[in-house]
Amino acid sequence: MSTTTEVQAAAGLYPSDQYGYASLLTGAELAVLGRLRRVLDEQVHPLLADYWERGEFPAQIARPLIDLKLMDPWELTIGGAVPSGLYSGFRNFELARTDASVATWYNAQSGLFRTVVNLGGSPEQAAELDPKIRSFEYKGVFALTEPGHGSDIAGGLETSARHDGGNWVLNGAKRWIGGALAADVLAVFARDEADGQVKCFLVPTGTPGVALAKIRHKTSLRIMQNADITLTDVVVPESARLQNVNSFRDVASLLRNMRSDVAWIATGAQAGAYEAALRYVKQRGQFGKPLAGFQLIQEKLSLMLANLTASLGLVVRLTRQQEEGIYKDENSAMAKMFTSLRLRETAALAREVCGGNGITLDTDVARFHADAEAIYSYEGTHEINALVVGRAITGTGAFR
Structure with a gap:
């Protein structure tokens, strides 16, 4: 049960939380979210209107947000503890309360990419990559949607993967991939030509045959940089395949x-x-x-x-x-x-x-x-x- 101090702190941080859901957070969680609020108010919000109108991402906000270590703040990981789902939810809430593009940018790493690696990868892959994902040393994006397939992606996915010796050869296209232009790696979903099943591959953006282009003329999420991606005979090793994505x-x-x-x-x-x-x-x-x-x-x-x-x-x-x-x-x-x-x-x-x-x-x-x-x-x-x-x-x- 929350203490009176925690209830008061939650009410101060979230005055529009009419039923006091934020009071379910601990004092330590509220402290981390309070630090995030200050960075958003002081270093992010003043830039938003100008960059939104220009359709550009303010790169200078990335480092202050990364330095907060929001995925593993020290107060919430003492003794090997894992931050609660409620904290992570309010972290997304806090980011989106300031700007949806900023929240989408952060969640591309903390939610989409981290989830695909931790749940889609083998225990060994997750153990190796997760610390780098949390620190943003290894920046990745989730590349599922295609130019011709969104809602029908389950049956319509066309990007192909062909096993060739110890490697895989990928061909196809992806669309609306947020954050791809600044990423180190793309988590690309492709259909195995041999068995028709969908698999996932970690493809470095600098791999020969990978081409990225910024999607222009958007009227929504203008700060978020979405990309079109084409893959032409892109070769990746078997080690790049996430072992737990097989359908x-x-x-x-x-x-x-x-x-x-x-x-x-x-x-x-x-x-x-x-x-x-x-x-x-x-x-x-x-x-x-x-x-x-x-x-x-x-x-x-x-x-x-x-x-x-x-x-x-x-x-x-x-x-x-x-x-x-x-x-x-x-x-x-x-x-x-x-x-x-x-x-x-x-x-x-x-x-x-x-x-x-x-x-x-x-x-x-x-x-x-x-x-x-x-x-x-x-x-x-x-x-x-x-x-x-x-x-x-x-x-x-x-x-x-």
Whole structure:
């Protein structure tokens, strides 16, 4: 049970956490998150509007965030302890509360890439690589989606892998791979020509035959650098194959773990949009009084807060279940489906209460409004996640 001091600290750090879910965190966890908040407020947030408009990632924010050692902070790893899932969730929440691109950039390493190595690799591979992943010495990305296949990737994946002696030869293309341009290695999913099963390979970005190109003209997650990747007769050794990924069933198991991270990001972005809107309506006057004093504005703020509170309840309980060893496709799919839908509504309401100024980057809500569209679609679209839940409810699959 949390102490009075921890409850007060959580309330101070998360004033929009109406039901006090952050009070479930320990004092040490709150201290780490407080340090993260200071870096985000002082070194990250001031740069966001300019870099968002330019469609560039502010490289100078990487080192301060990496130096926080958020994946293994010393307070939470004393005596070989492992940071809790709830701490990791609130870490994603905190990052997304500031900016969805920054959260997506960090999660590409801490969530997607780390998960594929630790769960998809052999114990030996995980033991060798995880310390380097935690320190960002070894930067990687998760390369699954293809130009012609997103929602139907399970059956449609076209990137091929051919075993040739002691090596593998990869051919194909990947799209929307966030962080690839700054990565050391790509975790590439490819279909084995021999048995038709999906396998995963760690491909250094400098390998001959690998070509990367930045995706331009985006209107969402503009700070995050997404890439198109082409693989032409790319040769990697057998040692580069992650030993525990041998079918798409194994890939689905990875996604089951990752979707909870995205649900936390969607929830954190709701907090950012709501808090930005609240700041604005308190200081903006119309008809002789602050906007915050109008009934219609208060109704919209109440709905935003209710969306955030419901989303927090969902992700906190999901995380607690997973810490107990309960992993269900439908649970993580429902969390991602619901929180991203509520994010879309909350960000739209935030933009609405800010009026015309809501489409400018100065209020912050325009970023959240645009970025909500990407979060709504990545890591499984709303429809795909709904069908995963529907299959569990009815016992009947409605898609192949």
